[in-house]
Amino acid sequence: MTPAEQKKAAAAKAVEFVEDGMKLGIGTGSTAEEFVRVLAERVKGGLNVIGVPTSERTAKLATELGVKLTNLDDTPHLDLTIDGADEFDPALRLIKGGGGALLREKIVATSSDRMIVITDASKKVAMLGAFPLPIEVIPFGAVATVRRIAEIASAYDCHGKIARRVDSYGEPFLTDSSNFIFDCHFGRIPDADALARELNLIPGVVESGLFIGIATMALVGTASGVDMIEPK
Structure with a gap:
């Protein structure tokens, strides 16, 4: 699979963790946008969820695709956040913020019971820092x-x-x-x-943009499928 296909595969896998009635944090960036598109298809099929977007860009896309949104003032506790990452290491430490939404992303993620990171294989590193x-x-x-x-x-x-x-x-x-x-x-x-x-x-x-001890799982699209990684 190409990196673009890997992102789509990770996003499709992430939707399997979304349950009816959930309050979701929805991330920012190209991989998170793939998740929004897949989520919107599930919503059209009857899935009942409400999301808190981490950027104006995400909010615009979700609204256009029919995903119901709220905010942290009205919904301060979330069940799950799904977002991308610019890098992650074996302990699921992350670098985020390439899209410029790191503050809102971190606020939303830490307001959630769990955070699932969705990426392509290129984002996995032994040590953080290659990405600025x-x-x-x-x-x-x-x-x-x-x-x-x-x-x-x-x-x-x-x-x-x-x-x-x-x-x-x-x-x-x-x-x-x-x-x-x-x-x-x-x-x-x-x-x-x-x-x-x-x-x-x-x-x-x-x-x-250092997200330490926040992510609980990574779903990583690879050439052969999607790997599920938990912190070591």
């Missing part, structure tokens, strides 16, 4: 915040360019919460647990 780590930062004092990020990262043997993300027009990319994202090109993150803790202590950092 996104960090959401408030605009005020962003330069000072990034200097502190670099200092903390260096203390954990993480080095490389830290660049503010731009949009397709070359302007600063803004999240749905009107914050900046800085992408950290570390190459490797030897101690993701410790780095995640330290980054979240920096004033000005809203959230990092």
